[in-house]
Amino acid sequence: MDQTLTGLAAVVTGASGGLGAHFARLLAANGAAVALTARRLDMVEAVAAEIVASGGRAIALKLDVADAQSIGPAFDEIEAALGPISILVNNAGVGGEGLALDLTIEEWDRTFDVNVRGVFFSAQQAAVRMLASGVAAAGTARIVNIASIASHTVLPGLSAYNASKSAVAMLTRSLAREWSRRGIAVNAIAPGYIETDINASWWATEGGQKQLKGFPRRRLMEATDLDATLTMLCGPAARAIAGTLITIDDGQSLPGGG
Structure with a gap:
């Protein structure tokens, strides 16, 4: 595999399993030094140890992005261990399941605290450091927000989740508009359903x-279906990509059924 990210430090939030752990392994395989963060320290430690055992460079930190005050100190610790942050993959998220009539205030707030507030303040803290370290000026600053087809498609019974992911899509465009001229590429991926x-x-x-059976291809996606896009958005190929939401869903959000 082409080591396009060699020498760069990357942060993946929500990296304890599923897509987050997969993204961390992918970035490490492409040469990046990776910081894996999540609420469950034991789980990110296990994935980080696996990466190190495979010859990569990785560290694990406990981080709940809903606690905005803890993000900056965690990123400082990451930079002290791995060097200036060049890549942030904003993957941490919660499902926000529940019919609209049944959702509690606490459930709604938890969904937005993680899926929107956590994404914003993680991006903000990464951007501050990218600008201060010279990474942005060097042209290697990348922020990739993990949205969902819920950004633009109604997923039944998930009103809080749908709203939060729509917010992530617009937030991506807003941050890209502010930061592109300063050298930070902000983009998002909107995956379809992947079994986790x-x-x-x-x-x-x-x-x-x-x-x-209602999906056009009557199947779920694989995490590896996102690999090429994530690698592109984190690397040199994203030089002229800003504020873009790339949908990868195997046609799941197409109208009609199978």
């Missing part, structure tokens, strides 16, 4: 199978 530990039980149910 969180949703695996749903796809085995009758309702899950019915939903699956």
Whole structure:
């Protein structure tokens, strides 16, 4: 694999499993030194140890992005260990499941605290350091927000999640508009449904199978389907890409059914 990210330091939030852990492994395989962060320290430590055992460079830190005050100190610790942050993958997120009539204030706030507030302040703190360290001036500053097809498609029973991911999409464009001239490329990926530990039980149910059969290709995506896009947005190829939301969903958000 072409080591396009060699010498760069990357941060992946929500890296304890699923897409976050996959992204961390991918960035490390492309040469980046990776900081894996999540609320569950033991889980990110396990993934970081795996990366190191494979010849990569990685560290693990406990971080809940809903606690905005803790993000800056965590990023300072990362820079002290790995050097200036060049790449942030804003992956941390929660599902926000629940019908609109049943959602509590606490459930709504938790969804936005992680999915929107956490994304904004992680991006802000990364950008401050990218500008101060000279990474932005050097042209290697990249922020990739992980949105969802919920950014532009109604997923039933997920009003809080839909709203939060729509906010991530517009936030991506807003930050790109402010920071592009200063050398920071901000973009987003909108994945479709990928089987993870969180949703695996749903796809085995009758309702899950019915939903699956409504997808144009009657299947779920694989995490590896996002690899080429993430690598592009984190590397030199993103030089002229700013404020873009790239949907990768195997056609799941197309109107109609299978």
